[in-house]
Amino acid sequence: MDDSPLFGPGSQFDQFFNDPRWALAMVRATVLEAAHPQIGAALIDNSTFTTHPWRRLQNTFLSMRRMFGADEEVRQREAARLNRLHARLNGTDARNQPYDAMDPEVRAWVVATLFESAVTMCRLSGQPLEQITMERLYREFRAYLAALGDQAGYLPPTLNEFWRYYDRMVEEELENTEALQIILYKLFDHLPAPALLEGIPTIWAAGRALAGPVIGTITVASLPESFRRRAGLPEIPGAQTLTQSAYLAVGLARFLPDGWIHAEGVASLLSLSPDSDDPRAKTITAVRDGIKRAGALLRLITPLPDEPEPGDVSGSQRSxxxxxxxxxxxxxxxxxxxxxxxxxxxxxxxxxxxxxxxxxxxxxxxxxxxxxxxxxxxxxxxxxxxxxxxxxxxxxxxxxxxxxxxxxxxxxxxxxxxxxxxxxxxxxxxxxxxxxxxxxxxxxxxxxxxxxxxxxxxxxxxxxxxxxxxxxxx
The missing domain is CATH 1.10.238.10 (EF-hand)
Structure with missing residues (x-):
């Protein structure tokens, strides 16, 4: 045991927060969460993750920053907000089975997937965590669960006990739920463009068509093998090599100069409206317009539509x-x-x-x-x-x-x-x-x-x- 802080600067999570590998790890953790029947049912009935994924992403990063930050008052305020939110998410699924987002075992599984996916992202990128670092990170995630007010015991007290708990959950509790299927096979194929890229649908659709199947393949290959077999998820030749290569390649971005990769900044950038007065929006909008004009010139199909005259309200109504x-x-x-x-x-x-x-x-x-x-x-x-x-x-x-x-x-x-x-x-x-x-x-x-x-x-x-x-x- 060491005396390192559980939250804020100096914590293990703080070192990981802006790591670009988190993007892949968060997708993986979300899939493991969705495979839990109660969580999957709550997502299907209440979540906006398929229609408003970028908004959901920004809100998730903001919440995690508040919960893992150094300010205890901010953490307590965010914990109270999360508890009120979860208390409103309950009902019955299509099989008439109850679900409740305040179930302490369910909330423990959400935290468990985040911790285990952080460990897995390091292992897949060729830099497995040392035992002492892993134990330190586990204490931080248990402290996160305690900050929400949940009783001790739903996450095992030691790391060795955690792995037995994790294996049991994977073997006995997880299912190939509808929410899991949507995330793996619908979300990436139909992912809406972030606000700043809505004006270039062709380019976005082409990029999504290439990246979507790759992200889905990487995510499936990173899941526990026993669950993949039981859920009937496809085994694609070369997927394991592709997964390790992707984690390794994405991980190289962490060697960029400090400040170049900022998770909250990237998430908020994707959510910016083109009409925003944020200077970043103006810069990206200018680049986007340049891409559109270059594309029109190269295709030699039709010129860009004329800019509306001042006071033109055409298109202000929607069907x-x-x-x-x-x-x-x-x-x-x-x-x-x-x-x-x-x-x-x-x-x-x-x-x-x-x-x-x-x-x-x-x-x-x-x-x-x-x-x-x-x-x-x-x-x-x-x-x-x-x-x-x-x-x-x-x-x-x-x-x-x-x-x-x-x-x-x-x-x-x-x-x-x-x-x-x-x-x-x-x-x-x-x-x-x-x-x-x-x-x-x-x-x-x-x-x-x-x-x-x-x-x-x-x-x-x-x-x-x-x-x-x-x-x-x-």
Whole structure:
């Protein structure tokens, strides 16, 4: 035992956090999590990982940084937020089996996959961890679980006992779940472009077509052999060599100068809207435009479309089907039900870093809106709203519950309670600066203007430079 810090600078996890191999290890850990029946069911019913993977990635990195950082107050606040989030994720799966994200054994397995995948990434890249380093890292992950308030004992106290626990879980608990199949064979093949690359779909599709199968093959080959056989996952010749080569090649990036690889920075960069006032977005947008123009010149097919004239509002409206798919159906299952609106509440609460009771007030406002939507649109009474039901009704959604929701969101964003949203509060919600001339209002955003724009977006399907990145982009 040593006296190294369990969190913050000097911890083993802090040394690993910006290691580029984590990208592959995190995918592997997610697959092992999804193979647990309870976690797989919760992902299918509640998660936005297929429709909004880049948003999910950024939020995951932010949460891990808070939990493993040196600030104890920040860690306790994040732990409380995670516990509230998990407490809302429960139900029954397609086989009528219950799942509960607060089950301590389930939460222990999530932490176990992160630790074991960190060990595996080092082994596959030819730099296996020394025993003392492995034990130190294991203590840090057990401390992470303890910070969440879980009882001791669900992760074994020693590393030797952990490996017996891990082997038992792999042999007895894991299954070839629907969530696992989606991650391995659908997510990578249909991965939406990050916000900054949405303007070059052809290039993104070509890159995804090449990289997707490779990432899937690497991930499968890195899973425990006994589970691969039992789950019937394909054995591709040369996959093990490809996997080791990929981990080794990606690992070389850690020898770049300090500061060149920053996990949170990369995740946030992928999530930036092209309209963001962040200087990085402007630089990448310029490069993207150059690629588009060069591509048009080389193909000699058609020139780029003319830039819209100032004041041109063509394309500001979207069809009912597109609005349903990109905004309302957050989980991507083809229908609108409570988990979709809960996902919106979860994203907004996370961005604003809400505590109780503001978080619960926002969830309750969404719940009231869901009841209003059901009464108006659920014509067959099956408890969910299909795209056909929504499109056929062409509803005006600005009912009393949605208006109330807009008010609650304004109050949550107005952190200082002065009945206006200033530049910092606006950025906390939208992650960008004001997209309007605020000189006449003293650089603030009034309640009436906020509510009007929110209702216009949610009921009129009006495109919005603020709300599109918030609720529609991946």
């Amino acid at each position: 009912a089907e597109e609005f349903f798919r990109t905004v309302l159906d957050q989980t991507g299952d083809g229908s609108l039900d409570w988990p979709d609106l809960a996902a919106m509440a979860r994203e907004l609460s996370g961005r604003l870093d809400l505590d109780e009771p503001a978080e619960t007030a926002l969830y309750n406002a969404y719940a009231d809106w869901w009841k209003e939507l059901q009464q108006a649109l659920d014509t067959d009474g099956d408890g969910r709203i299909s795209a056909q039901e929504y499109a056929a009704a062409v509803p005006h959604l600005a009912g009393p519950a949605l208006i109330k929701l807009a008010d609650v969101l304004f109050d949550a964003t107005d952190a200082d309670g002065n009945q206006s949203i200033d530049a910092d509060e606006y950025r906390a919600l939208f992650r960008t600066g004001f997209h309007r001339d605020m000189s006449e209002t003293g650089g603030t955003y009034s309640r009436s203007a906020f509510v009007k724009e929110f209702l216009s977006f949610m009921s009129g399907r009006q495109r919005s430079k603020a709300y599109d990145p918030l609720l529609a982009q991946a």
